[in-house]
Amino acid sequence: MTAHTVEYIRYLIPEEQSALFLAAYSRAASHLAAAPQCVDYELARCEDDFQHYVLRITWTSTQDHVEGFRESELFTDFVAEIGPFTRFVEETRHYKPTTVRGAGAAVPTLYAWAGGAEAFVRLTEAFYDKVLKDDILAPVFAGLAAEHAAHVASWFGEVFGGPPVYSETQGGHGHMVAKHLGKGITEVQRRRWVNLLQDAADDAGLPSDAEFRSAFLAYAEWGTRLAVYFSGPDAVAPGEQPVPQWSWGSAPPYQGAGA
Numbered sequence: 001m002t003a004h005t006v007e008y009i010r011y012l013i014p015e016e017q018s019a020l021f022l023a024a025y026s027r028a029a030s031h032l033a034a035a036p037q038c039v040d041y042e043l044a045r046c047e048d049d050f051q052h053y054v055l056r057i058t059w060t061s062t063q064d065h066v067e068g069f070r071e072s073e074l075f076t077d078f079v080a081e082i083g084p085f086t087r088f089v090e091e092t093r094h095y096k097p098t099t100v101r102g103a104g105a106a107v108p109t110l111y112a113w114a115g116g117a118e119a120f121v122r123l124t125e126a127f128y129d130k131v132l133k134d135d136i137l138a139p140v141f142a143g144l145a146a147e148h149a150a151h152v153a154s155w156f157g158e159v160f161g162g163p164p165v166y167s168e169t170q171g172g173h174g175h176m177v178a179k180h181l182g183k184g185i186t187e188v189q190r191r192r193w194v195n196l197l198q199d200a201a202d203d204a205g206l207p208s209d210a211e212f213r214s215a216f217l218a219y220a221e222w223g224t225r226l227a228v229y230f231s232g233p234d235a236v237a238p239g240e241q242p243v244p245q246w247s248w249g250s251a252p253p254y255q256g257a258g259a
Contacts, residue, residue: 004039005062009055010091018050021085025055028081031074032057037064062094107252109161110215114206117165120156124149127200136192140183158243159219166243173241183231190224211251219246 013021025043032041039058046052059065069075079086103109114120128149131137141148154165155176170176197220202208206216229235 004097005059005065006095006097007055007057007059007065008091008093008095009057009089011053011055011085011088012051012090013053013085013088015051017085017088021053021088024081024085028078031078031081035069035072035074037061037068059094065094107248110212110246110248111157111160111162113212113253114160117153117157117162119204119206120153120160120162121150122204123156123197123200123206124153126203127197128152130196130200131193134192134196136189137196140185140189155243159246161245161247164243173243174238176243177226177230177237180227180231181235181237184233185228185231187228190228193224194220209254211248211253214251215246215248218249 011021022043029041029043032038037060039060041055041057043053043055046054057065059069111120128141128144131141132144151166151170154169158164158166166176194217198213198217201213201216206212230237
């Protein structure tokens, strides 16, 4: 993501031209959507002065925009739609993100939505109780250390947006990966792991709303498929990496009208 470039184009559109301007960009947007160099785009209108608009386009890179999109037929078609409004442009610039970024509190983390640290302790306790009684997974976890469930609870907590307990006490992603090297995990075992984790989430009383569970399952699928790869004979251990951070994805938490 750090390689991406954000272009801002600021317009001052006379009020009598606004309907034509929006119609032109509605048509031109199809050419942006078809461009492989375009990550996303959004046209916003100023609430304080309706004549001001800002078009934000995220490009894979400035070079891809300038030497790729602008030299393509898509750009020609794009300009054909919005060309009459270029005289109203006040600024066109490319920007790179800085390290100053973060999320606000408007959308809760998956960690907070789940119920915090206690929820993940309940989850792992219920999960490993099932694992150790399961014919398919019990051999994989034979000789499980007494503190294993607590470590996995702190891992889940950090992954889903909680405090960095796992990083501070155990290490980063590389430390977790190292625990799977040479284990030879099978697809059958991976699938059972995912299924038992979902059952444990029910038993532990984790939220059952569609948005949370889809994000929760998405992580389980992603993480277990990596575990299968890193447990295989051809795996190449990654360098030191931070614990991954998982979020809501396509569906933020549903809080009802007016929430």
